[in-house]
Amino acid sequence: MNRQKIFSFIILLVAATVLFPLCWAQSAALPTTWQVNGNGYTGLLVLGKTDANTNEVSGTLLGTPVKGYLVGRHLVLHRYPQGKTQIWDGWILDPKLGAQGQPYYDGTLIIAGLISENKGQVDGVYPWYAIVQGTAAPPTGANLILNGSFEQGTVGNNRTSGITHWTVIRDNVDVVQGYWQQIDGKRSIDLAGTYGSGAIQQTFSTTPGRQYEVSFFMAGNPACDNPLKQMRVSAAGQTADFSFDTKGQTLGKMGWQKKSWRFTANAASTTLVFENVGPNRGCGIALDAVSVVQR
Numbered sequence: 001m002n003r004q005k006i007f008s009f010i011i012l013l014v015a016a017t018v019l020f021p022l023c024w025a026q027s028a029a030l031p032t033t034w035q036v037n038g039n040g041y042t043g044l045l046v047l048g049k050t051d052a053n054t055n056e057v058s059g060t061l062l063g064t065p066v067k068g069y070l071v072g073r074h075l076v077l078h079r080y081p082q083g084k085t086q087i088w089d090g091w092i093l094d095p096k097l098g099a100q101g102q103p104y105y106d107g108t109l110i111i112a113g114l115i116s117e118n119k120g121q122v123d124g125v126y127p128w129y130a131i132v133q134g135t136a137a138p139p140t141g142a143n144l145i146l147n148g149s150f151e152q153g154t155v156g157n158n159r160t161s162g163i164t165h166w167t168v169i170r171d172n173v174d175v176v177q178g179y180w181q182q183i184d185g186k187r188s189i190d191l192a193g194t195y196g197s198g199a200i201q202q203t204f205s206t207t208p209g210r211q212y213e214v215s216f217f218m219a220g221n222p223a224c225d226n227p228l229k230q231m232r233v234s235a236a237g238q239t240a241d242f243s244f245d246t247k248g249q250t251l252g253k254m255g256w257q258k259k260s261w262r263f264t265a266n267a268a269s270t271t272l273v274f275e276n277v278g279p280n281r282g283c284g285i286a287l288d289a290v291s292v293v294q295r
């Protein structure tokens, strides 16, 4: 590199340093909803407002609350899935100010960066990316629930977080594979796990004031307990009760029924809860194929 080129490069660097924050300040507001798609992670990143004094930003990432910092275009988010610590460290890029990375994208604003896992000892660093959707609302008809068919995770008795993207919030539930007649894929849930009466939940991004339709398949474990199984579904402070009579049903003929229920969101994220209710402990409501769609 000759002197003139070095000089030009320094001028460019200084100009970029000065202009970068100005351009950023003058640019349109940062989109709040991003579609995450990379390294096995699919779902939404919803960013809240950045604190102008501290640069702190919070939001939800793949349905779980996250906190972090947004300094200029540098975004760092901390996430705690299943007892681990993840740091999502990325840059917001666009074609005009895309000097931070290779402009391999088609002009869409993106976040590109790394995920590192566990504090201090980095177990793995993976490239990731998120593509902006352009609107706060996900595409109509998209299922907002991840692993709604319970096919990912640990089979058998689950007390905490063995079911990918779901959290067991009370007692325990069973992920059933091969035991009874399935309705969607290879696995489904018995909401009353071994000697328990459990509850599971998942959080996802919503638009306040919008209506959402929850759909699922329901049956009951006919092998023990009172034949009448009961369940409460709740979201955004609204609830609905469901029951299923296993009289006449067998493990080979479960009698799965499709059910749906609507609620209205009152916040930027909503937690959907399925809980087994009533006296049954061990053989409760069977649940599968959960979906939530914005109406």
Ligand SMILES: [Ca+2]
Binding pocket: 148, 149, 150, 151, 184, 185, 186, 187, 188, 288, 289
């Ligand atoms: Ca399933």
